[in-house]
Structures are given as structure tokens and as C-alpha cells.
Amino acid sequence: MARRIGRRPGNPDTRATILAAARTTFAERGFDQASIRAIAATAGVDPALVHHYFGSKDKLFLAAMNAPADPAKVVPTILAGDPDQIGERLVGAFLSIWDSPAGTPAVALLRSAVSNEWTARLLREFLTTQVLRPVLDHLDVDPAQAPLRGSLVASQLFGLAMARHVLRLEPIASAAPETLISSVGPTMQRYLTAPLEGQPPHRRSRVTPPEG
Amino acid sequence: MARRIGRRPGNPDTRATILAAARTTFAERGFDQASIRAIAATAGVDPALVHHYFGSKDKLFLAAMNAPADPAKVVPTILAGDPDQIGERLVGAFLSIWDSPAGTPAVALLRSAVSNEWTARLLREFLTTQVLRPVLDHLDVDPAQAPLRGSLVASQLFGLAMARHVLRLEPIASAAPETLISSVGPTMQRYLTAPLEGQPPHRRSRVTPPEG
DNA sequence: CGCACAATTCAACTACCGTTGAGTTAAACA
DNA sequence: TGTTTAACTCAACGGTAGTTGAATTGTGCG
Numbered sequence: 001m002a003r004r005i006g007r008r009p010g011n012p013d014t015r016a017t018i019l020a021a022a023r024t025t026f027a028e029r030g031f032d033q034a035s036i037r038a039i040a041a042t043a044g045v046d047p048a049l050v051h052h053y054f055g056s057k058d059k060l061f062l063a064a065m066n067a068p069a070d071p072a073k074v075v076p077t078i079l080a081g082d083p084d085q086i087g088e089r090l091v092g093a094f095l096s097i098w099d100s101p102a103g104t105p106a107v108a109l110l111r112s113a114v115s116n117e118w119t120a121r122l123l124r125e126f127l128t129t130q131v132l133r134p135v136l137d138h139l140d141v142d143p144a145q146a147p148l149r150g151s152l153v154a155s156q157l158f159g160l161a162m163a164r165h166v167l168r169l170e171p172i173a174s175a176a177p178e179t180l181i182s183s184v185g186p187t188m189q190r191y192l193t194a195p196l197e198g199q200p201p202h203r204r205s206r207v208t209p210p211e212g
Numbered sequence: 213m214a215r216r217i218g219r220r221p222g223n224p225d226t227r228a229t230i231l232a233a234a235r236t237t238f239a240e241r242g243f244d245q246a247s248i249r250a251i252a253a254t255a256g257v258d259p260a261l262v263h264h265y266f267g268s269k270d271k272l273f274l275a276a277m278n279a280p281a282d283p284a285k286v287v288p289t290i291l292a293g294d295p296d297q298i299g300e301r302l303v304g305a306f307l308s309i310w311d312s313p314a315g316t317p318a319v320a321l322l323r324s325a326v327s328n329e330w331t332a333r334l335l336r337e338f339l340t341t342q343v344l345r346p347v348l349d350h351l352d353v354d355p356a357q358a359p360l361r362g363s364l365v366a367s368q369l370f371g372l373a374m375a376r377h378v379l380r381l382e383p384i385a386s387a388a389p390e391t392l393i394s395s396v397g398p399t400m401q402r403y404l405t406a407p408l409e410g411q412p413p414h415r416r417s418r419v420t421p422p423e424g
Numbered sequence: 425c426g427c428a429c430a431a432t433t434c435a436a437c438t439a440c441c442g443t444t445g446a447g448t449t450a451a452a453c454a
Numbered sequence: 455t456g457t458t459t460a461a462c463t464c465a466a467c468g469g470t471a472g473t474t475g476a477a478t479t480g481t482g483c484g
Binding site: 164191 | 241242244245323325326327332335336359360363364367369370371372374376381382383387391395396398402403408
Binding site: 014045046048049052053 | 460461462463464
């Protein structure tokens, strides 16, 4: 079992090089469009070596996604402090993730989740169990309303990340974090804590849909 | 030039059948993942016939995207009426598009824009010139703030559509339109008309980013 | 009828894709 | 030195992609 003879892990750089190439390629193209061959080429390596290290494309993706921002460390920082500013702190923490080393795998996960059911489930479970549930629990939100509030928050954060980092819609793409914090923070605050049904939609205010 | 002999456009159904198959396939899988071969199979037709009619996959996509909800007809309905309810009417009109015949190509465009730069530009220009600009003009928004307000609106609407129709995040995916109108409408209203810089972010309220 | 021409199909080309298995190289130990 | 073992390469497999050009079908017209 504990045989320790034979060639040592000669060049441990290679594994990390492949992982880095995988992260950027997945981020640029998403899971489906990123090919193992392209990743291997970026890493300057034979495609078969990727399989040698990671076994399959799925496992490579999982390995590349490891060590995104650990929510267990970020979430408490959001919760601490004035409850009225949780919305702003949430947006600030969210934005700062993309400028950190975790930003690349985050974009990768985001891009992939749209066209790949498997990665979509990955993102969904990560968001709900690691981020939304702790925040909603901490705020003592009515459990009957928590799912709607949580998915509203997720929809705005998702749209914000998409506009800023995937679609690159200006001026959101280049805006200072402070601008987005003061703009979107109150939205988060409202989704989290303000009464949602208190103000029902104005009576008969809907626009008639196109005929069909 | 004006020779009119030979076989007539024998079965004009076929072209429409292919277009319909293209729309649903693009909507289900997005531009990249939708194959001409799959579209042809859905239409019960040879892949080469698709090229015969549409020339290339790009042109087929453009043809399939034609006749989404004509914004020239929808936008005025949003603008008419109480300016304080424009947010709600905007969300209502937006939601109703997806339940109309235009919903299928809309989902297709949405899905494709994420992983394909070409379709992303298509969606971006459609949104800004056909929807956001008219609304902002009508509201006499400060031109210096209009782009930010417009892209904030777009980010929330985009996130809403994604959550509801692509990621199918519950309970947004199954919520009644009225629920979403009363929840998201005020957000739109605020992005469009409320002072954005009036309340700067609370001083030093940002969460420290992960080191890097 | 038989010609013209659109509708439609067939087979094939090139180009990638993920994956596999066998083969080569070289570093560490006995 | 020689064995062991991991690092790494090569060539190929079966599959799917968009696209192409030649061949076939069938209908209307002179």
C-alpha cells in the first residue's frame, strides 16, 4: 500500500496550469463550448493529459469550480451590522467576488448554467443553500414568503452579473461598485424585508398581451 | 427575366414548418446547441433543404427571430396612463410577451445571447433602441442618468426572464403574473424615476473582498 | 408530350468533439 | 544499474457539426 518508489509528481505545475486554462476557457465560452482540446492547447499540453489528470470533462469542470469565494466566510460579514443595510452589503460582497480570483470560475459557472442543465443545478443549489437560506434565516423572514423573496434577490443579482460580466451592457459593465451598490442595494433590501403583498398591483393596470 | 414556367412553389408549408421547428429548437437549446440537423429532423426534412431555403445557420436564426412582439405596438401602451405605474405596466407587458406566440423566439434569443457574442449584440441593440430609449425619452429622464437607469431596468428584466423561463427557479417560474408585477414593478419604477444618487451608499459599508 | 425549374433528397467533405489505450520518457528508489 | 511508477505523447475510435454539389422528383406550362 504505502509504496513510495517510482517517479515523483515530477512537475506539479502542469496540473495547476491545466486548471487555470480550464477556468479561463470555461469562463470565456461556457461548459459546452469549451473543448478539452482548446483547454489543453491553452495549457500547452496534450488533450490526453487532461484526461489523465481529471478523468472526464465533468470532473475537470468540478475541479475548476473548486475554491470559489467560500460563502461561509462572506455571508457572516454581510449579516453583521445594521439590518437596514444588508441589501447594500449583499450587493457589495457580490460585486467584489467578481474582482477576486474567484471571479473567473464564477463567470464560468454563470455562463455554463444557462445552456447546461447539469451546471444550472450546481449553481441553483449553491445559491439557495449557501447564500440565500442563511440570509433569510438571519432576517427571520416569514417562511411562507422566504422562497419568493429569495428568488427575487437571485433574479436581480443574476441579471446584474449577466449584464456586467457576460453581456457587458454599458454603463453597468464599467460602473464603479459604489454606483451599483447605491442603485441596487435598496432593491435587495426591499425584496428581503419590505412587505411584498402590502401594495397589490394597481387594479387592471396590466397591458393587454399581443393577440395569440 | 420574367420567365414563369417550371414547378410552382409547390409546398409553401415546408418553409413555415422549418421556421417553426427552428424557433422551438433554438428556444430549447440556444443558438450553438441547436443543430441544423436536429431542426431538420423536427421538421421532417433533409438538412440540406434548410440550407436551400435559408442559406446558412445564421440566416436561419435571423429569419426565426423575425416577428417577435413588435415593440412599436407594446411600448405606447406602457407609456399611456399614470406615470407612477409605468414600472408595473412595464413588468406586466414584459411577462405577457412570454405567454404570447412571440415567447418562443424570445426565449431563443435570450438563451443564445449568453453563449454567442453575435446574438448578444442582436439582443442588446434591440433592447436599447426599441424598448429602453423610448421609455426613457417619454419620462424626460436626465440624459446623463438615462443609460444607467436603462441598464438597471434591463438587468432586472433580464434576470427575471432568466429565472422564470431558462433557469426555472422556483417560485418565480410558477408565480402568477400579478405576484411578480407587484414585487418587481416598484423596482422598475425606482430605477426609472427615483433619485439614484440621492442616497449614497452608507459610508464604508462594503464588505472586504476575498484577498487576491 | 416534354421542357423548365423549384422542391427535395443523397452522399460526401472537412472539421471538431470527448475519450481511449498503447507507447515513450524520466525521475526516484533498491 | 535496474526496476518502479508517474508524467506525458501519439494515433486512433466513433460521433456530430455545417456545408456542398450532384442527383432525383414532381408540377405547371408551351
